[in-house]
Amino acid sequence: MISENPRVRFAPSPTGYLHVGGLRTALYNYLFAKKNNGAFILRIEDTDRTRLVEGAVENLITTLKWAGLDYDEGPGKDGGFGPYVQSERLDIYKKYTDELVRQKKAYYCFCTSDRLKQLRDEQQKTSVQSKYDKHCLHINETEISEKLKNNEPYVIRLNVQPDEMIRIDDIIRGEVIFNSNVVDDQILLKSDGYPTYHLANVVDDHLMKITHVIRGEEWLSSTPKHILLYKYFGWEIPKFAHLPLLLNPDKSKLSKRQGDVAVEDYRAKGYLKEALVNFVALLGWSAGDDREFYYLDELCESFSLERVNKAGAVFNIEKLQSMNFAHLQKKSDEEFLKLLKEELAVSSFNNHSLNDEKLLLIIHSMKERINFVKEIILNGSYFLTRPQSYDLEAIKKHWTHESAQLLQKFAKTIHDIENPLKEDYENVLHKVAEEAGVKNAAIIHPLRLAVSGVSGGPGLFDILFILGKEETIDRINIAKELVKV
């Protein structure tokens, strides 16, 4: 248990959509906050103006909200540490870089990108660590003022002191040590006046009183820069926890090229938020037992950073799918009905006339045969409309020269029963079979084909009852004409 109330943040950059890796990072931050009575903060890191995507922030927020990860502080929800959007904090970054420059911990750099590129190329050739050569560190004050007066573009760089051991005490990885000689004089303030991630994240984390920085492993290598910044500013260093990466099947960092990475893609495909959250929580974390089924509030209870794995985890869709199935089966009738209605509304059956009672019967019959709610509509379209075609394989397998006659007989018998129940269909079928001297299956299979057009699905008598007597008879009559051996 963390004694003080921790403050953590999820700090995405609004470049389009919420990445599933981002969802996992957000989730772990959220879980850690909830578990330890802390605050979960959303901060928008929009300091790269070239990668800005319109509407991305709104999208990020709605997606986070959809997943159930409500933030305690962030855009539109001030907790006294705002603004929570970095582009609205430019004066703050300027103020702190100025201070660093005054203390000689940072310096003006007027190098052109051409020179920088040349430098890098040369270093690459001599297979030496590529680093800025502090060329501008020694420009004197008057020269700087003059260049500034002439509006020469400049950046501010971190003045890294050599031969220093920088120690990171990572909650997940333990102690990680870097030599400051391998740390580049990182650009802190870009020539457009915007800060780089490295400066902005340190300044904001400090100002927003962030106690634990929980982020992806890709940041581990640049953490020494951040530690140096904290030291140069004289600030307290937060605790770090670098999460293992989410991987493609080929073990590279999860990317768009090898499948869907946007949370909204999975949402659109019909994955339940409960399933996605549960699945993603288990990619890199386990409570130490065999339990795998969790709801968000249960994750909040069990989560701890200490039990997060070190190695990356492949994003395995098959497991996600089974997770979706598991969560789907746990849904109550009301929830399921709501989900089905939403799917119907956006389907071609949006003008259906089925009442809740009927829909619930369909749900009960289809539930355990689907991984997604929309599959009720896809695989059970015969509940909503007459078969548009009859499966050829099924005809070959189940339709004989006497099928039409048997179905005819079934139709006639059921016709005389008023409001038949499921049992009535069953009894009638047994009776007809017995009288004709055939097995039940000799009627069941062709009948299924006649009313549904396919050979698989819920129990036949469930289907018939849901369809109702008139519709059943009509479909038999149609099939009799259309289906030929």
Place this chain on the structure above:
RNA sequence: GGCGCGUUCGUCUAGUGGCUUAGGACGCCGCCCUCUCAAGGCGGAGACCACCGGUUCGAAUCCGGUACGCGCUACCA
């Protein structure tokens, strides 16, 4: 190339020196159930714990090295 991180069934993982002939889940295979498809039940295949060496009476577990993988190495985050 440099620096850093990682390495248990195909995949996600349990395992923190003896309880382990390495446990669970997904996927795969088989059987049962059965009007079909599922679901469910039962069972099976699947990991020389990356490799080599050391510490120890004893190592997947501790230490060292090697290999491989990944990440970072931008006026991107």
